Amino acid sequence: MQEFDFLVIGSGSGLDVANAMAGRENSVAVVEEGPLGGTCLNRGCIPSKKLLYHAEVLETVERADEFGIHADVTGVDFAEIVREVNADVAESSDSIRRGLKSSNRHDLFEGTGEFVDERTVEVVDGADEGATLRADTVLVATGARPSIPDIDGIEDVDYLTSTEALQLETPPDHLVIVGGGYIAAELGHFFGTFGSDVTIVGRREHLLPEADPEVGAAFTDRYADRFDVYAGYEAVAAAEADGEVTVEARPYPESPTVRAGGERIDDPADADDVTVTGDALLVAAGRRPNTDALGLGAAGIETDDRGFVETDEYLRTSAEGVWALGDVVGEYLLKHSANHEAKAVIRNLLGDEPEPVDYAAMPFAVFASxxxxxxxxxxxxxxxxxxxxxxxxxxxxxxxxxxxxxxxxxxxxxxxxxxxxxxxxxxxxxxxxxxxxxxxxxxxxxxxxxxxxxxxxxxxxxxxxxxxxxxxxxxxxxxxxxxxxxxxx
Structure with missing residues (x-):
């Protein structure tokens, strides 16, 4: 067994805490099963916003006629755009790896961290499989991954999540999106701008259901002008045959109204079931915490009924000496929230008196159009x-x-x-x-x-x-x- 002052599982915002602890001459262990840098850098906000800026440029050029400027787009090297963005991301991740490997205060362990006792973690399924680590203080910062809803037949469909969608080198001819949140909105905008026909099926009355209702309604109106939008519809079945994906959806009974394409229906009982087709299916229906493989029970770490780690207002878990932050705690699934929480954990680990995390002015943004x-x-x-x-x-x-x-x-x-x-x-x-x-x-x-x-x-x-x-x-x-x-x- 190897002993450390501090151990973090996950290499996203948890690395900020690890670096602060190393800066105080603590020995630090970092356990990571995937690329260094966490979800935001590798599969989330960084690659998506880099790609979305290309869409913004194209959209600006295409609007030029409105301002008396006549411009033509003679070509788009879509594959090169995607390759360049993903290469930049890979280089950033590799840079973090090199930094950890060269540090005399950090030890990087590649694999999945699984608790086997209080503040004791075994590394499984990776290059450092079998290593057992114990630390005075442990931080769980393992993030979240796409959640797949219970849709009949979905297991037989070669669907995309945001991870795969960000690596597509050819835009689909017709992309069907199940989900109406910010990931659906952003990727719908991206692929729609680069020529895909887009159909969106979302359960809630408006797209962006976490936004203010007036904003959500205005956003849904704008998207209904651009795409085929079925808001207030629940996807219930999916199938794939001969290169075509079919999704069946029915009005969601908990939605006050339904939007079927360009038509708004005030009573969902008056709306018909729909069937939509495309050549690709993107499932963007929320995220689930990466806690199921952590063995949290062995450490006495409690989770809620959705699997998110429960913490107090200081981000301490139910286990002595174990903290948690980021998507895995489920407060706000946003990178800037995780960074904010990392600052709080640093203050509380290194300060004299703990301070609660202040979420009073936590903003969000959706980089759509x-x-x-x-x-x-x-x-x-x-x-x-x-x-x-x-x-x-x-x-x-x-x-x-x-x-x-x-x-x-x-x-x-x-x-x-x-x-x-x-x-x-x-x-x-x-x-x-x-x-x-x-x-x-x-x-x-x-x-x-x-x-x-x-x-x-x-x-x-x-x-x-x-x-x-x-x-x-x-x-x-x-x-x-x-x-x-x-x-x-």
Whole structure:
């Protein structure tokens, strides 16, 4: 048995904690079964956003005629784009490996880590199979993987998950996507921009069901103009024959409304079952934690009914000396959340007094077209909590820059009756950047409308859409006030 001061299972954001511990002259063991760098680097946000930027460039060129600029795309080297992105990712992963291998404070063990006792891990199924490691402090940071829903016949279909989709060197002629969340939205946009016909089947009333309902509805409308969208439909069966994939779907009874292609049906009971076909199937129906092979019971580490590791507000698990962070804890399945949690674990391991993780202003973004971002409570959250609030919505095209861009979208603000910012939700260009102003106000400022109103905004920058969303008259409750008129200076 090899003894260490600190051991981490997983090499994503957990490496931040490992490096901090090594910097304090602790001996550190890193156990990883796959490429170094975790899901984000190898199979998630890094390759997907690199690829999506190519789609953004192509979409910009294709819109040039709207601005009196006549441009033609004479060719797209799709395979080379994908190869270059994946090569960049592989090099970054290899760089992390080289760094760990050359460190005199880190020991890398390749394989799956399985608990065999308290703070004791055996390495299985890898180059270092059979190694037994024990540490004073252990961190579980094993992430999550695509979840496959219970669809009749799915095991006989050669379907894609996001992992395989990011490596396709030819866009499908017709891609069927099961799932309506951010992965479905982003990959639908990517392949659709590069020529695939896209059909999306999602169980919830709107695509992006975690977004504010008004944003989700607007996003679904835009996607229904681009693609065949079946929202409020549940995929129940799948089959593959002669290069064609068939998915059968029926109205989902828990969805208040159904969208069948371009038609909205207010009562799911009035909607018919549908059958959709394509030459490729992407399953993007959520993620499940990588905890089933960890032997957590042997260490006394408790999980919830979905398999996510349960932690307290400091990210300590039920086992003494064992911590957890990232997707495996299921709080927010976002890389920046995992990085935020890593900072908290570092403070709590190396500081004098533990501090709870603050999730109060955790933003999200969807790099689709249109782009979507949000932070804080949604309007449905506030209604469910029976909380008094006021709201205001301001449209991009009512600013000089938004009008010049031909932009569609809006900023929606939710505040309490004393002016505290409860949430902000954006759909439109640069949403992922615009939301940061609100995140900073909620985190580092007073967290009130005054933080935005009293800050000078560059005219006529796109950030004026945020400024004006916070500046006008708010409406109580669900009666969202739409700002009117153009305000060009």
């Amino acid at each position: 249109p782009e979507v971002a949000g932070v804080g409570a949604t309007e449905s959250d506030l209604r469910e909590a029976d909380r008094e609030y006021a709201t205001r919505t301001y449209r991009y095209e009512e600013t000089a820059r938004g009008d010049a861009m031909g932009a569609e979208g809006f900023v929606k603000v939710l505040i309490d009756l004393d002016g505290e910012i409860l949430g902000c939700h954006i759909i439109g260009p640069e949403a992922s950047n615009l939301i940061e102003e609100v995140v900073v106000a909620m985190t580092a400022g007073s967290g009130t409308v005054a933080d935005i109103r009293e800050s000078v905004h560059i005219h006529p920058a796109l950030s004026e859409v945020v400024d004006r969303a916070f500046t006008g008259q708010f409406s109580r409750g669900g009666d969202a006030g739409r700002a009117g008129g153009h305000h060009h200076g």
